[in-house]
Every structure is written in structure tokens, then in C-alpha cells.
Amino acid sequence: MRCEFEIAWKTVLGHGRFVSGPEVEEFESSFAEFCETKACVGVASGTDALVMILAGLGIGPGDEVIVPTNTFVATAEAVCLVGARPRFVDVLADTLLIDPDAVVAAIGPATAAVIAVHLFGQTADVDALVPVARRHGIALIEDAAQAHGARLRGRRAGSLGDAAAFSFYPGKNLGALGDGGAVVTGDTNLAAKIRLRQDHGRSVADRHLHEVLGCNSRLDTLQAAILSIKLADLDNANAARRHAMDQYRRQLPEWVRPVATHPDAESVHHLAVVRVEDRAATTAELDRHGIGWGLHYPIPCHRQPAFREFADDLPIAEEAARQILSVPMFATLTDAQVSRICEVLSKAPM
Structure with a gap:
């Protein structure tokens, strides 16, 4: 390319x-x-x-x-x-x-x-x-x-x-x-x-x-x-992301819960988002093994200072914001890399 x-x-x-x-x-x-x-x-x-x-x-x-x-x-x-x-x-x-x-x-x-x-x-x-x-x-x-x-x-x-x-x-x-x-x-x-x-x-x-x-x-x-x-290659790249997400779902430890996909939706998995109870411990373990991660998004919009005048009580998003974690996802992610990430996650404190 x-x-x-x-x-x-x-x-x-x-x-x-x-x-x-x-x-x-x-x-x-x-x-x-x-x-x-x-x-x-x-x-x-x-x-x-x-x-x-x-x-x-x-x-x-x-x-x-x-x-x-x-x-x-x-x-x-x-x-x-x-x-x-x-x-x-x-x-x-x-x-x-x-x-x-x-x-x-x-x-x-x-x-x-x-x-x-x-x-x-x-x-x-x-x-x-x-x-x-x-x-x-x-x-x-x-x-x-x-x-x-x-x-x-x-x-x-x-x-x-x-x-x-x-x-x-x-x-x-x-x-x-x-x-x-x-x-x-x-x-x-x-x-x-x-x-x-x-x-x-x-x-x-x-x-x-x-x-x-x-x-x-x-x-x-x-x-x-x-x-x-x-x-021209986007559909192929998206298919590769779906394959990688399938591998995650098969291998992630039970306590690491991927965000669900609607049964009638075909996601392109821009991000691989999971939920964990102890995010600090989980990310520390990923850091220890040199595996990247992200947060999308740890502060819901209604709790951002820029939008404080529009604040409300939205409990589902607020709870999820404390648990969400994005693990590596890209079109060239290999099965071996997914297995390694899941192996490291399995060693993190629950």
C-alpha cells in the first residue's frame, strides 16, 4: 500500500x-x-x-x-x-x-x-x-x-x-x-x-x-x-477485525467480559472493549508485559466539566465507565498476539 x-x-x-x-x-x-x-x-x-x-x-x-x-x-x-x-x-x-x-x-x-x-x-x-x-x-x-x-x-x-x-x-x-x-x-x-x-x-x-x-x-x-x-480493501480489513474479536471471545478469561454485539448487527470492531472489575490491576498486568491498552471513555459526557450544565443521573453509563478497557485491535492482529494478550489477562487479579 x-x-x-x-x-x-x-x-x-x-x-x-x-x-x-x-x-x-x-x-x-x-x-x-x-x-x-x-x-x-x-x-x-x-x-x-x-x-x-x-x-x-x-x-x-x-x-x-x-x-x-x-x-x-x-x-x-x-x-x-x-x-x-x-x-x-x-x-x-x-x-x-x-x-x-x-x-x-x-x-x-x-x-x-x-x-x-x-x-x-x-x-x-x-x-x-x-x-x-x-x-x-x-x-x-x-x-x-x-x-x-x-x-x-x-x-x-x-x-x-x-x-x-x-x-x-x-x-x-x-x-x-x-x-x-x-x-x-x-x-x-x-x-x-x-x-x-x-x-x-x-x-x-x-x-x-x-x-x-x-x-x-x-x-x-x-x-x-x-x-x-x-x-478498496476496507471490507477485507474489517473481516480481519471480526476474526480477531472472535478469537478474543473464545480465549478471554470469564471475568473479562466483552461488550455485546446485537444479534442483527455486523460490527467492524473499531475497538475491542471489555469490562473488568479491577481495571487498575488489569492494566498494571498489561503494562508489565508491554501490551498496550486504552480507555473509551472513562468519563461520560454528562460528567465532563465542559457539559456540567447538562449533568444528569445516568447510572448504566457511569458504572460502565469504571469498568471498560480497550485491548489491542487492528486489522493485522494475529491469532498468536490475541492468545498472548488473553494469557496475560488470565494472570491479572480478578
Whole structure:
């Protein structure tokens, strides 16, 4: 793949269109097709993708957006950046994804949208949320930053709601060589609004005419070229992650509990998240053997200082935050490496 990257770099260097080059349109077309939807607009980051969707839907001051508290802060951050208020809700105890019943209970007169976060590589149960959103006339947005290629009942993440936001941060399943993101949607009118906004509100007909207040949030040409190369192998890489997760499930000690996968979901396992009772002792054992680990996420959004005004009592997410642990997961993880990790975990204090 390195050779393909070098060819892409030489091609972009040759034509010199580092912004809005032909590779951007090519990637947008390919990624929309991959997500089984109509339109894709490349933007500068996954956070910007969420902001663009919210703004494109006309969500702003006076509106409230329902957000699962177990997510990266960017989800809630985007809501605040358009002037709306996040309404945090709890998650399901098994998958740690948004609880549809909690969404129903949280809907009020100011509710304008719900963001279903496809965390850890697994889609939220969007099918349970669609009738709720339609009944109340609110938008259903997918935060698919960790779910490139994931499926729910056979359908791709990105094709399940009104619009979806993707991140191409380097560590993602489909990662660029820097920041990047995209909006995908089946609503071509919404896509056109977002495309207008992400390039300074510039008119398609006259580049000197700015029709709306916009911003500078474009996917770089080089990043688009790199993403197209990696997209071609994404399904294979995701299959390798699923194999690695299967190996974990077979070999992890009983007291290390993997986060569940919904029976109708096909996860792409962006992260391999487990729950343990004594996280400090477990991570110390991993450290002792030179095995990396992470925490996603030890402080729920509603307990973050930045969102203290939106704090609530959300016990399932709070309990999980004390127990979760991310063990190594990547497409080239070998069976031998998984066995070694599980062996070390079995020696850690319970």
C-alpha cells in the first residue's frame, strides 16, 4: 500500500490541485456507493461533519438534541457549536449504545433531533429509533465515526438515518494521513446545503458569490486520494477485525467480559472493549508485559466539566465507565498476539 500512496502523492503533486482536486469527487462517489446511499460531501473532520448536518437541518438556538452520554465528546460538542443544547441519555447495559426507551422518555417540545452513535464499530439499533423520530417529527442522525462498513440487518452504517457523519482520523478503520471527515445522506437537497456551507457558502454558479454564511471545511485532495486506496480493501480489513474479536471471545478469561454485539448487527470492531472489575490491576498486568491498552471513555459526557450544565443521573453509563478497557485491535492482529494478550489477562487479579 505504501507504493500506492507514493503514486497518489506524485499524482496530486503533478496536477497541483491540493484543494478540491479530482480525487475528492472520486472518493465522494465511491464512499457514497460503499455506504449504499446517494450523496457524500467530504469535510475537514468528523466533528465538522456533525456540525454541518445539524446546521444543514436548521438546528440551532432553542433546539435540543438527544445524545448518548457514552460517546466521544465531539458528538455533544457539535450540538453546542450550532447553539443547540445536548440532552444526554443513558445506554443499554449490554452493548453500551443508546437506549431507545431512554430516547422516548427524553423527547420534549424542544427536541429537534436524536444522534445515534455507532460506538466501538457497532451500529446502534437505529431501526428502533426510526419510528420514534418519524412519530415526533425529529431528525435521526448517525454518528458513524467508528463504524465504517458496519451493518445493521444487512444495511450499511450511513444509510440508516437522515444523514451520517464519518471521521477519517488516522486511527479509524478507514483513516487518512491526517484529519478528514464526510457527510453521507440519501437527501440530495441536504447534501447540496452542506456542500454550499463547507466552502464558504460559495455559489456553484459563481465562485465570487457567497449565498449563505459558510466556513472552510474541505477534505484535502491528498487525503481523498489516500482514502480511495484504503477504501478498496476496507471490507477485507474489517473481516480481519471480526476474526480477531472472535478469537478474543473464545480465549478471554470469564471475568473479562466483552461488550455485546446485537444479534442483527455486523460490527467492524473499531475497538475491542471489555469490562473488568479491577481495571487498575488489569492494566498494571498489561503494562508489565508491554501490551498496550486504552480507555473509551472513562468519563461520560454528562460528567465532563465542559457539559456540567447538562449533568444528569445516568447510572448504566457511569458504572460502565469504571469498568471498560480497550485491548489491542487492528486489522493485522494475529491469532498468536490475541492468545498472548488473553494469557496475560488470565494472570491479572480478578
